[in-house]
Amino acid sequence: MSFPARAVVDLSAIASNVRSLRAHAPTAQVMAVVKADAYGHGLVPAARAALAGGATWLGAAQMDEALALRAAGLSEPRVLTWLYAPGAPLARAIEADVDLAVSSAAALAEVVAAARLVGRTARVHLKVDTGLGRNGLTPADLADVLPAGLRAQADGALALVGIWSHLAFADEPDHPTVRAQHGVFADAVRLVESAGAALEVRHLANSAATLTSPQVHYDLVRPGIAVYGLSPVPQLGSSADFGLVPAMTFEAELATVKRVPAGHGVSYAHQYVTSRDTVLGVVPVGYADGVPRHASGTPERPGGPVRVGDRTVGVAGRVCMDQVVLDLGPDATEQPGDRVELFGTGADGGPTAEDWARVAGTISYEIVTRVSRGVPREYVGLDGAVPSLAASSASASAGAGAGTGAAL
């Protein structure tokens, strides 16, 4: 493996983050959300680590991810998938024992047809749009769809096991919509239960609500970003404040190091010009690898922070497709091959994904999910289980056509 950068994923951090989340929501089960390749951490290894930490459910937006979890041998945990278009392989999902979200009358009809086709009972979670304005049945749609759902339940085609929704302002716990959505959700739960559904789980809380709104924990919480150790509410508390440890470290080796005079332009369009004789270091990752171009730097506004030895240096000039340049200063002693860290746990003062998000004008979710599949993932932590974890990740991502996968 010659790629001069990698995302090192600490699986023990993922397990420990789930333990912290369980402590924040002691009356609920935890569904670890592993959509988007487990927020870039690697679907199967991250899922296994979350289960080791006590998650009993896995959440996948895409059906292919839900099927990949089963194909990787994760047969025990409940798996919910929720984002699919007409013609999705619902029959395969039902046969794979995957719980299905239903967000429309048409989806309900398709699930019922698929269940009848394979002669199994589909487990269904009715998704209610309590105010996010995204996926889900409006309260009026719910009232319309419920009779058909109950008839299909009586026939054995499906079991209405869950009702759920998603908050628009979970990261602002005092926002009036949180209370309003909670009220609409409570009404929907009452409607469905009084109509005769024996609900197993009612769920509303993402990471932010798991950490800050205990009144919406219900039976199951659905954290994503916090499983990976990043704070969903950086304005209210850091990872450490919530007992979380960032699981991904994005590191690279310096490709070249060279001395240049004052007044030397750096990278495209010379957005950065050296102010003195100095040493430039080239880091061999760029926007094609997931380094946000919006984190380019100027002399006035340092770009994305990179840890070099025991100091942190902002990206100098434009982020290029596959490299960025650092102004290491006149006294730099770094050599080509020296390790630099774009983001990691933040321990010892190093930069975090949250720091990159701030510079790039985005959220940490986007920073970790965009680390490209071309950047090898390396797994550490959870002793002894590592080789099998990495191997199953490689086969799962190959199966999903996700490109180059895990490194050992």
Ligand SMILES: *Cc1c(COP(=O)(O)O)cnc(C)c1O
């Ligand atoms: C992504 C997602 C989650 C997890 O959100 P986080 O903010 O990462 O905790 C939970 N529920 C749904 C429906 C989601 O789409």
